[in-house]
Amino acid sequence: MAGAEKVTITLPAELLEGMKAHTDDVSGYLTELAERAERRRALRDELARYQDSFGAFTDREMAEARALLHGAEAERELRGRVLDEYLTDCESRMGAVSGEARQRARQVFDEVFAAEGWWGAAS
Structure with missing residues (x-):
């Protein structure tokens, strides 16, 4: 993965076990979750700017x-x-x-x- 940095995180054991029940690639799973969260944040910011310019969505x-x-x-x-x-x-x-x-x-x-x-x- 180009431009990636390795990080270490600590998770509650129950949360980690729950993730392992759904995937064998916990690292990839967490990466996907982080990417999705960042996309949602960027979308929220973009929508807020739009509404500031043109008014609230109906x-x-x-x-x-x-x-x-x-x-x-x-x-x-x-x-x-x-x-x-x-x-x-x-x-x-x-x-x-x-x-x-x-x-x-x-x-x-x-x-x-x-x-x-x-x-x-x-x-």
């Missing part, structure tokens, strides 16, 4: 980002939010949407996306 932007970062579970959450936003808009224009109509809308929404092989059920 809930929808945050949901879309989570979907990209965390996969299907976040995608279901995003789809549920999109449907909720749509139903809220319908209510503001046409009046209350019944619980039965909400359930039917969720069912149709799920059926369309399932038929296309897209996301799982809306949350």
Whole structure:
């Protein structure tokens, strides 16, 4: 590994045993964890600078980002939010949407996306 330095760390025995249960390469595992933590820190700093310049992210932007970062579970959450936003808009224009109509809308929404092989059920 170019540019690497060797360090010695002390870990609680239980933590080390837990790591050994998942990998034979504890050193590589810890290196990967440190790299991941550094990437998260750099991303947090970059996002903070962006928000300082352009304002806070909307809930929808945050949901879309989570979907990209965390996969299907976040995608279901995003789809549920999109449907909720749509139903809220319908209510503001046409009046209350019944619980039965909400359930039917969720069912149709799920059926369309399932038929296309897209996301799982809306949350």
